[in-house]
Amino acid sequence: MTLTVRGLTVRYGEVLAVRSVDLSVPDGGVLALLGPSGCGKSTLLRAVAGLEAVARGRVCWDGVDLAGTPVHRRAFGLVFQDGQLFPHRTVAGNVAFGLRMAGADRAVRDARVAELLELVGLAGYERRRVTQLSGGEQQRVALARALAPRPRLLLLDEPLSALDRELRDQLAVDLARVLTETGTTALVVTHDHDEAFTLADQVAVMSEGQIRQVDGPERVWRRPADERVARFLGCSRLVSATVRDGWAESVLGRVRVPGDVPDGAVRLGLRASAVRVTRADRGGGTDVEASGEVLRRVHQRDHVRLLVRVADVGEVQASTPFAGVPEVGERVRLTLDPDAVAVLAG
Numbered sequence: 001m002t003l004t005v006r007g008l009t010v011r012y013g014e015v016l017a018v019r020s021v022d023l024s025v026p027d028g029g030v031l032a033l034l035g036p037s038g039c040g041k042s043t044l045l046r047a048v049a050g051l052e053a054v055a056r057g058r059v060c061w062d063g064v065d066l067a068g069t070p071v072h073r074r075a076f077g078l079v080f081q082d083g084q085l086f087p088h089r090t091v092a093g094n095v096a097f098g099l100r101m102a103g104a105d106r107a108v109r110d111a112r113v114a115e116l117l118e119l120v121g122l123a124g125y126e127r128r129r130v131t132q133l134s135g136g137e138q139q140r141v142a143l144a145r146a147l148a149p150r151p152r153l154l155l156l157d158e159p160l161s162a163l164d165r166e167l168r169d170q171l172a173v174d175l176a177r178v179l180t181e182t183g184t185t186a187l188v189v190t191h192d193h194d195e196a197f198t199l200a201d202q203v204a205v206m207s208e209g210q211i212r213q214v215d216g217p218e219r220v221w222r223r224p225a226d227e228r229v230a231r232f233l234g235c236s237r238l239v240s241a242t243v244r245d246g247w248a249e250s251v252l253g254r255v256r257v258p259g260d261v262p263d264g265a266v267r268l269g270l271r272a273s274a275v276r277v278t279r280a281d282r283g284g285g286t287d288v289e290a291s292g293e294v295l296r297r298v299h300q301r302d303h304v305r306l307l308v309r310v311a312d313v314g315e316v317q318a319s320t321p322f323a324g325v326p327e328v329g330e331r332v333r334l335t336l337d338p339d340a341v342a343v344l345a346g
């Protein structure tokens with residue numbers, strides 16, 4: 001029960017949208033295709049579904065090449081960004097659609113519809129019109145409809161991106177639970193790393209039609225494979241460092257790194273909150289910290305963002321809590337927050 005993609009290439013005329021991609025999703029696994037707009041993730045998903053012509057390579061299920069298998073015979077479920085529900089059918093009519101196509105009788109359909117609606121948090125919604133549901137409810141119905149015929153693989157293309165932020169976070173957690181409870185094997189396309197990390201046990205980061213890294217969420221976050229992956233995952237600045245015994249030493253100070261980082265040269269990828277500031281007159285401090293002068297302050301939702309000039313480094317973005325914000329012109333100490341620092345090869 002494994003999806004395997006080998007050397008897959010998809011073109012639109014001159015455009016190579018997907019370039020020689022290899023990936024596999026094991027039984028019950030959830031793989032997220034994560035990357036910026038235009039990197040080819042939807043094209044890859046659509047090629048797996050059978051919706052795009054393959055220029056080279058293979059899409060296989062359990063080792064069987066699906067080249068000759070049309071979309072509706074692949075037994076894959078599909079969920080798109082905008083649900084694409086049948087507007088003239090009720091919720092039950094939508095969820096039962098695949099079951100009716102498969103010839104399931106009425107009692108079986110009704111029982112399965114009730115079971116699925118319960119699973120997606122819409123118990124009792126059978127008779128509602130889908131045009132009278134909120135965006136979030138519509139996506140729940142789309143998910144129930146895709147899962148009803150027990151697809152061997154569920155393909156989700158930006159399933160939450162039409163919803164507003166709060167609803168998205170909530171639905172991502174619910175969707176992750178549904179996928180786990182049903183043991184569904186899934187491939188999900190998203191440009192949002194929070195969503196990818198919530199939903200998937202493996203994350204494939206794409207850029208320019210290629211997969212740059214496939215790893216678990218924590219590894220992708222802490223050990224991006226290259227600069228492009230690091231920048232996509234929010235590391236706006238890279239600094240050189242030397243690792244010894246689990247500590248990296250850089251011009252911006254010392255920071256703990258994951259235990260499996262070998263001694264030697266690395267680069268540290270710094271996210272927005274990686275550099276923390278404390279006022280130079282507040283005790284403590286060690287000789288390995290960096291220091292600098294505050295050039296600018298900007299108040300943000302839950303912290304204050306500072307621009308600090310550090311000798312031999314230049315201008316560095318840093319953050320500090322609201323309590324005791326240093327003045328412009330004040331000297332401050334800088335420390336690195338290990339949770340916001342990624343480690344790349346040197």
Ligand SMILES: Nc1ncnc2c1ncn2[C@@H]1O[C@H](COP(=O)(O)OP(=O)(O)OP(=O)(O)O)[C@@H](O)[C@H]1O
Pocket residue numbers: 012015016017035036037038039040041042043044191
């Ligand atoms: N039908 C098409 N005809 C021609 N070019 C296309 C077509 N669909 C996509 N492309 C191009 O192929 C590349 C990959 O597009 P794709 O939609 O797969 O990217 P994506 O990562 O899913 O982006 P987004 O998140 O914006 O949808 C882009 O350069 C895009 O312009």
